[in-house]
Amino acid sequence: MVKMNNTKDLEKLHEKHLQYRSRCLNLIASENYSTPKVRSYLASDFGNRYGCYETLKPEEREYTGNRYIHEFEMATHDLVRDVFKADYVDLRPIGGHMAGMATVLGLTDPGDLVFEVSMADWGHGLVGPMRTIEHLEKTIRVKNLPYDHNQKLEVEKAVEMIDAYKPRLIIFGGSGTLFADPIKEIMNRTRHLDETFFAYDASHVTGLIAGGVFKNPLDQGVDIVFGSTHKSFPGPQGGMILSRKEKPFRLVGDALSPALVTSHHLNRLPAFAASLLEMKEYGHDYSKQVIRNARRLGAELDKRGIKVIAAEEGYTDSHILLIDVDEFGSSREISTGLEEDNILLSDDFGQSGREIRLGTPEITRRGMKENDMVAVADILAKGIKGEISGEELRERVAELVGKFDSFEYGFPGRASEDFSG
Known part of the structure; x- marks a missing residue:
C-alpha cells in the first residue's frame, strides 16, 4: 500500500491514475468525462461553506455569509428548470441514491408498499438495500415491477399488480434502462388509485433527458424525478430532485433535510452549472451521438457472436447496452479479466452472473462516432472470447484510445475565462 507523506506523493499517485485512465x-455506463473547464470549478471557495435552508425557503439561510451563494444556487436552479422543464428543483442530495432514499422516506408511511425495478432487471437497488437496515425492513414493504427478456416493462402485468396491491409509491427506471417506460399509459389506467405516488429514477438517463432525446418523465405526469448529475449527464457527481407538483416535492425535500443531509457540498454547484450550460449548447448533438454509438456497437457485437439483449428491438434507445456472456464465462470473471487489459465494464452486480452492461457516454465525449464502434466491438468481442493475448489486447486498446485524447460537446478553455455562458 502506497503511503502519502507529502504532496509530492499525492501528486505522483494522482498522476498514475491519470496516465492509467x-x-x-x-x-x-455510470461514468462520463467532464471537460477541464467544468472540473476546474470544483476548486471553488464554495467547498468550505455551508448553505443550509428549508425546502421551500431557500432564501432563509441558516448560516450567514450566503449572500452570493444563494444567488448562485438560485441561478443554478433556474438552469435546471430550463434544461429539465421542472417547476421545483432541489440540488441538496449529494448523490442520486440519496435523492431516491429521500423520495421513499418522504412519500411513504410505515407499512406502505413500494414497487421498484429489481436488481435482477437492472434496477438501482434502492428500497432493497434500504431494507437491510432492520427498522426499515420492518416499516417498508417492496415488490418488483415486471420486465420481459428484452428489458421492457410488461404493461398488462404491471397494471394488474398495481390494481391488486395498491402500492403507495411506484418507482420506474433503473441502472439498465434500454427503453423508456410507458408511464403515461400506466398512470392513465390506474387513475382510480389517487393515493399512489409515481416517481422516476432518472439517474442513468438525465443527460439524454436534458438533450431532448429520451422521454421526460415529468411530461408523462410523474410526481417526482430523482437522479444523478453525472453518468449520461457529464457533470460532477451529485444528485437532484425535480417536480412540477409542490406537495410531493415538499414531502421529499423535508425528508431529505435535515435527516439525510445538512451541508449539501456546495463545491458541486459551479461545476454543475457549467455542465448545464454545456448541455444547453451541445446536449442535443451529444445525446443523439451517444445513442447512435450504442446502437452501432450493439449491431457490431451481434455480428461477432456476442449476444446483445433486445437485438430484435433495435438494442437500445439509451446510452446502455446489455450483453449476455454466459457461454464465455461469468460476467464477473470476464469484466475483471478485461480490466487487466484496460477495458472497463460493469457486470450485473452478482445477480445472474451472465450479463454485462456497456455504456457509450465517455467514449462519445472523447470524440468516437459510429464507425469507431467497429474497432470497439472487435476489441471487446475478441477479449470476451479470449481470441487474442492480453498483451495484444492492451496494445489495440492503447492504439484506439490514443486517437481520442481530447473531448467534444463541451466548452474549451479554462475557468479563468468569463463564465457568462
Whole structure:
C-alpha cells in the first residue's frame, strides 16, 4: 500500500491514475468525462461553506455569509428548470441514491408498499438495500415491477399488480434502462388509485433527458424525478430532485433535510452549472451521438457472436447496452479479466452472473462516432472470447484510445475565462 507523506506523493499517485485512465477504453455506463473547464470549478471557495435552508425557503439561510451563494444556487436552479422543464428543483442530495432514499422516506408511511425495478432487471437497488437496515425492513414493504427478456416493462402485468396491491409509491427506471417506460399509459389506467405516488429514477438517463432525446418523465405526469448529475449527464457527481407538483416535492425535500443531509457540498454547484450550460449548447448533438454509438456497437457485437439483449428491438434507445456472456464465462470473471487489459465494464452486480452492461457516454465525449464502434466491438468481442493475448489486447486498446485524447460537446478553455455562458 502506497503511503502519502507529502504532496509530492499525492501528486505522483494522482498522476498514475491519470496516465492509467488515459490508456483505458471506458465503457462503464455510470461514468462520463467532464471537460477541464467544468472540473476546474470544483476548486471553488464554495467547498468550505455551508448553505443550509428549508425546502421551500431557500432564501432563509441558516448560516450567514450566503449572500452570493444563494444567488448562485438560485441561478443554478433556474438552469435546471430550463434544461429539465421542472417547476421545483432541489440540488441538496449529494448523490442520486440519496435523492431516491429521500423520495421513499418522504412519500411513504410505515407499512406502505413500494414497487421498484429489481436488481435482477437492472434496477438501482434502492428500497432493497434500504431494507437491510432492520427498522426499515420492518416499516417498508417492496415488490418488483415486471420486465420481459428484452428489458421492457410488461404493461398488462404491471397494471394488474398495481390494481391488486395498491402500492403507495411506484418507482420506474433503473441502472439498465434500454427503453423508456410507458408511464403515461400506466398512470392513465390506474387513475382510480389517487393515493399512489409515481416517481422516476432518472439517474442513468438525465443527460439524454436534458438533450431532448429520451422521454421526460415529468411530461408523462410523474410526481417526482430523482437522479444523478453525472453518468449520461457529464457533470460532477451529485444528485437532484425535480417536480412540477409542490406537495410531493415538499414531502421529499423535508425528508431529505435535515435527516439525510445538512451541508449539501456546495463545491458541486459551479461545476454543475457549467455542465448545464454545456448541455444547453451541445446536449442535443451529444445525446443523439451517444445513442447512435450504442446502437452501432450493439449491431457490431451481434455480428461477432456476442449476444446483445433486445437485438430484435433495435438494442437500445439509451446510452446502455446489455450483453449476455454466459457461454464465455461469468460476467464477473470476464469484466475483471478485461480490466487487466484496460477495458472497463460493469457486470450485473452478482445477480445472474451472465450479463454485462456497456455504456457509450465517455467514449462519445472523447470524440468516437459510429464507425469507431467497429474497432470497439472487435476489441471487446475478441477479449470476451479470449481470441487474442492480453498483451495484444492492451496494445489495440492503447492504439484506439490514443486517437481520442481530447473531448467534444463541451466548452474549451479554462475557468479563468468569463463564465457568462
